Amino acid sequence: MFRLGGIEQHYAWGTTDVIPGLLGREPDGEPFAEYWFGAHPFGDSPVDGGGTLSARLAQQPTELLGEATAASFGGRLPYLVKFLSAASPLSLQAHPSRSQAEQGYARESLQGIPTNSPERAFRDDWPKPETIIALTPFEGLLGFREPTKTAQLFESLGVGDTLASVIGPLRERTTTPALQEVFLDVLSLGERRHLVDEVLGAAVGLLDAPGELGEFAKTAVELDEHFPGDPGILAALLLNRFSLEPGQAVSLEAGVMHAYLKGTGVEVMANSDNVLRGGLTRKHIDVDALLHVVKFEPTEVRVLTSDGVDGLYLFPSNVEEFEVWLVQPIAQGRAVEVPRADSGRILVVAEGDFLLEGDGEPIRLRCGEAVFVPAGEQVHASGQGQLFTVASGV
Numbered sequence: 001m002f003r004l005g006g007i008e009q010h011y012a013w014g015t016t017d018v019i020p021g022l023l024g025r026e027p028d029g030e031p032f033a034e035y036w037f038g039a040h041p042f043g044d045s046p047v048d049g050g051g052t053l054s055a056r057l058a059q060q061p062t063e064l065l066g067e068a069t070a071a072s073f074g075g076r077l078p079y080l081v082k083f084l085s086a087a088s089p090l091s092l093q094a095h096p097s098r099s100q101a102e103q104g105y106a107r108e109s110l111q112g113i114p115t116n117s118p119e120r121a122f123r124d125d126w127p128k129p130e131t132i133i134a135l136t137p138f139e140g141l142l143g144f145r146e147p148t149k150t151a152q153l154f155e156s157l158g159v160g161d162t163l164a165s166v167i168g169p170l171r172e173r174t175t176t177p178a179l180q181e182v183f184l185d186v187l188s189l190g191e192r193r194h195l196v197d198e199v200l201g202a203a204v205g206l207l208d209a210p211g212e213l214g215e216f217a218k219t220a221v222e223l224d225e226h227f228p229g230d231p232g233i234l235a236a237l238l239l240n241r242f243s244l245e246p247g248q249a250v251s252l253e254a255g256v257m258h259a260y261l262k263g264t265g266v267e268v269m270a271n272s273d274n275v276l277r278g279g280l281t282r283k284h285i286d287v288d289a290l291l292h293v294v295k296f297e298p299t300e301v302r303v304l305t306s307d308g309v310d311g312l313y314l315f316p317s318n319v320e321e322f323e324v325w326l327v328q329p330i331a332q333g334r335a336v337e338v339p340r341a342d343s344g345r346i347l348v349v350a351e352g353d354f355l356l357e358g359d360g361e362p363i364r365l366r367c368g369e370a371v372f373v374p375a376g377e378q379v380h381a382s383g384q385g386q387l388f389t390v391a392s393g394v
Helices: 018-023 053-059 061-065 067-072 098-110 147-156 164-172 175-186 194-204 211-226 232-236 287-293
Strands: 002-004 007-009 034-037 079-086 092-094 130-134 138-144 239-244 249-252 258-270 276-279 307-309 312-315 323-327 345-357 363-366 370-373 380-391
Touching (some): 018 034, 018 079, 053 061, 061 067, 079 380, 130 138, 175 232, 175 287, 194 232, 211 232, 239 249, 258 380
Antiparallel strands (some): 079 258, 092 276, 130 249, 130 258, 138 258, 307 312, 323 380, 345 370
């Protein structure tokens, strides 16, 4: 096994202190949104001895990744691991399936759009299923709410008649056409932008309302603090709101509209940076791509917890690109065998510190640090805290 360096990502929505705190650094006042471990072109981890993880994998793909993983993914590491810390909401977004990503990437490449262009919707040809595991209380939006229920919430807010021209299809049409029509309509309000102010004016007076109505009003007001008067607020109100406590997780499939609102977690995803934005952003919105990728159907939020015994716990993800384990020894000094020796793995400490013993010299891994463990190497971990282990899902 060998150490990995992290790649800093300083997006405007990031917190200033949380990730520096995990890394044992003093904050410098700059937003610090993400810290990547992986082999993506836009974030390729440096490794001990020089070079990058992708270069090391290119030299020995089968030996490092394992036979099944190397064969399934063409010698490429199939996952990316991040710390993510949000102080303010991310854009409404969805991610493509594998076939959608391959087609979209090929189409934009033929059009000559540079991969780093703000007009580019597909920056690579990979899907991006993902799992976020909360390290702090975590809030977000995920999947469309059942349409008639959303219409009822707008009516309970007292703006049902005012928004009749917008939300009418939620009451009158079958599910998919209704959600698609309303979502696209609110992205092009034009001279009707005053409707956002009508909703916000009503929401302010209902922040203390019990149950889902209060959450609905709170979502509108909180988003307006960061995106004043943005029509994307109405689009966001079509989605379910979720809350995670530390240790809980949600997994996102292709085509599911979502937005993280605030909190810190460990995020694991396929090795992709494909983001199709659908609101709450000043960046490019590709409406045609959204129509082909987004699932305009109600989605139930499933909060996940890890399952296992004796210090080894699996977060269910059911995707071929990755699976996530939590190693958390139940007694000081007791070692736990890190799972999936048939796959190359990234191990990252989110709390505490661990001693890792494998084929070579033992490595002491502290909070915010990571190693890559080649396939075939058995590693035992002892210590206290939280050690996340990510392997391929094949």
